[in-house]
Amino acid sequence: MRYVKISKENTYKFLEHLKATGALYAPQKISDRFYDFCAISDVHDVEFEYDRTIRPPRRFFHLPDEKMFNFDMTRHELTPVKTQAEHIILFGVHSCDIVGLRIMDAEFLDEQKDSYYETRRKKGIIIGLSCLPDEYCFCNVRRIEFVDAGFDLFFHELPDGFLVRVGTVTGHKLVDPHPELFEEVSADDTKNMELFEEKRSSMFSIYGNWDNLRYFLELRMDHPMYDRESEICLGCGNCTLTCPTCRCYDVKDLPAINQVNGERVRFWDSCQFRSHGLVAGDHNFRATKKDRFFNRYHCKNAYCPETTTSYCVGCGRCTYFCPAEINFKRNLMEIAGYRGAV
Amino acid sequence: MMTIIEECTGDCRPRVGVYALTSCYGCQLKLATVQKIIDISNMVSFESFYMLSSASKMAADVDVAFVEGSVSTERDLEELMEIRKHSRILVALGACSVNGGVQSWAEGEMDHDALHKCVYGDSKLTMQGLQATPISKHVDVDYYLPGCPPEEDEIMYFISAFLIGTFPEPKDYPVCAECRLAGNPCILIERGEPCLGPVIVAGCKARCIGFDVPCVGCRGPVPHETAWFDSLAQTFLRKGMTEKQIRQRMKIFGSHDPNIERMLHSILGGETE
Numbered sequence: 001m002r003y004v005k006i007s008k009e010n011t012y013k014f015l016e017h018l019k020a021t022g023a024l025y026a027p028q029k030i031s032d033r034f035y036d037f038c039a040i041s042d043v044h045d046v047e048f049e050y051d052r053t054i055r056p057p058r059r060f061f062h063l064p065d066e067k068m069f070n071f072d073m074t075r076h077e078l079t080p081v082k083t084q085a086e087h088i089i090l091f092g093v094h095s096c097d098i099v100g101l102r103i104m105d106a107e108f109l110d111e112q113k114d115s116y117y118e119t120r121r122k123k124g125i126i127i128g129l130s131c132l133p134d135e136y137c138f139c140n141v142r143r144i145e146f147v148d149a150g151f152d153l154f155f156h157e158l159p160d161g162f163l164v165r166v167g168t169v170t171g172h173k174l175v176d177p178h179p180e181l182f183e184e185v186s187a188d189d190t191k192n193m194e195l196f197e198e199k200r201s202s203m204f205s206i207y208g209n210w211d212n213l214r215y216f217l218e219l220r221m222d223h224p225m226y227d228r229e230s231e232i233c234l235g236c237g238n239c240t241l242t243c244p245t246c247r248c249y250d251v252k253d254l255p256a257i258n259q260v261n262g263e264r265v266r267f268w269d270s271c272q273f274r275s276h277g278l279v280a281g282d283h284n285f286r287a288t289k290k291d292r293f294f295n296r297y298h299c300k301n302a303y304c305p306e307t308t309t310s311y312c313v314g315c316g317r318c319t320y321f322c323p324a325e326i327n328f329k330r331n332l333m334e335i336a337g338y339r340g341a342v
Numbered sequence: 343m344m345t346i347i348e349e350c351t352g353d354c355r356p357r358v359g360v361y362a363l364t365s366c367y368g369c370q371l372k373l374a375t376v377q378k379i380i381d382i383s384n385m386v387s388f389e390s391f392y393m394l395s396s397a398s399k400m401a402a403d404v405d406v407a408f409v410e411g412s413v414s415t416e417r418d419l420e421e422l423m424e425i426r427k428h429s430r431i432l433v434a435l436g437a438c439s440v441n442g443g444v445q446s447w448a449e450g451e452m453d454h455d456a457l458h459k460c461v462y463g464d465s466k467l468t469m470q471g472l473q474a475t476p477i478s479k480h481v482d483v484d485y486y487l488p489g490c491p492p493e494e495d496e497i498m499y500f501i502s503a504f505l506i507g508t509f510p511e512p513k514d515y516p517v518c519a520e521c522r523l524a525g526n527p528c529i530l531i532e533r534g535e536p537c538l539g540p541v542i543v544a545g546c547k548a549r550c551i552g553f554d555v556p557c558v559g560c561r562g563p564v565p566h567e568t569a570w571f572d573s574l575a576q577t578f579l580r581k582g583m584t585e586k587q588i589r590q591r592m593k594i595f596g597s598h599d600p601n602i603e604r605m606l607h608s609i610l611g612g613e614t615e
Binding site for chain 1: 576
């Protein structure tokens, strides 16, 4: 792997170059407490020290609302919608979200190729950014606080700039044309990266490895936590819609007024909604709020073979963005008997 | 329940009626001013639609009737009965028709005579007033198209669905979902605003929250008893709202929902007034 260094000042220049390469999105502050990946017009608006975005990066590749094709009911014809082919550059993606995107890839590229997703993902450029955890983070016990794949470039914070890991050929092609912006990594830079890694490791509120969590969840399916917490749950879907790895969607046909044409659309669904488990004959295999609440705990803690991680990446969004303040991490610790600060 | 228009050949444009009970007429104004109103009037025959034609008549024989407004007078009730008799499909159009609207806010707190006196004093009305109620209290309603006023895309979806011979599928998820996808910050989490987004049915694309205004609930509760007023009341209490504020907020547009008082009772206890 190639390593280079860039100063903070040159980083802004580099961001200008990225803007010329495609549509650049990076974290921005959108309110007192929240951030989002926003289209960048002024590179100085990029927020390098953000906690988590309210919308997950998967939305750039698996659109929240997407027209799939137009249809003609008299001629029995479909006209596929051509997916746009502009480069999408995501700058400032934390390691949890990079693994989140790899989990999306597992579903939409490896398991069942989805042309809509694939076209966009191929045009995607992912630039990672190191971060320090807050009390909501638990990526460390998910074994993904340091990623070794899934990014084109990864920026590690240094006192005077960034140490950049170049992860792919695309990453090389971004760095190579601008030798004036980058310099060689010195021994001091490496030492500073080591210190940053140490600092990050020391800041987590819990330690250990949660690989055995899914077994405890299966062994304690009747745990009283589910009753207690699902009572508080609003069933609003915030936890799943902000999640970087939720992949459920629904499909709907929208007829046009002329009785001839129409379009098929798909949009993000949530297992927290009643109709998610609704099937023919008005049967519902997740009929109660508790059933739906329970489902998310088990789905998120199942094992993704492609990434060899759990589907939950420990980003903390489902807790941070829960209006009812339900604490996912604490509830999981309660079931598995893990110790540590909540 | 699933009434649809059967396939037909030749000149058989579906007959449509648009009626108003006690309301602001905003819903039929919305329907009359959708971008594709000309396309709609080519595809259907408006037998009655006062906002479009004074040649309209009350309770024409129609395939689909859209009824806005709440039943707030004896005359409303009589007209609604006639409309139902003359319509194959009845759609409740807008907040007043679907849930009673703001005019039924005081439901349960004052009887109608006291309410009338409070507003009009001793003056006489030419009709007998009633406690404002949603139309489903009096007749069978086939479909509900909520909103204050309803959204253009949903109006188009309903009419298009009827035209191709299927039925419109109602949304059963809350405003929160559309709000997150719209990229708004959550003002309930961040500032403790009394936002009803978690219990109100989606469709508005979280318009008010997009303007930094908390959801007041005009579209009514999420259907199928999945509006969790009890959980939201707990959240509101934690954010510092009083019991009275919570109760009043939820009842502005939802006073006829039997679940509100039942669920609030489990969290707040009985009504104090």
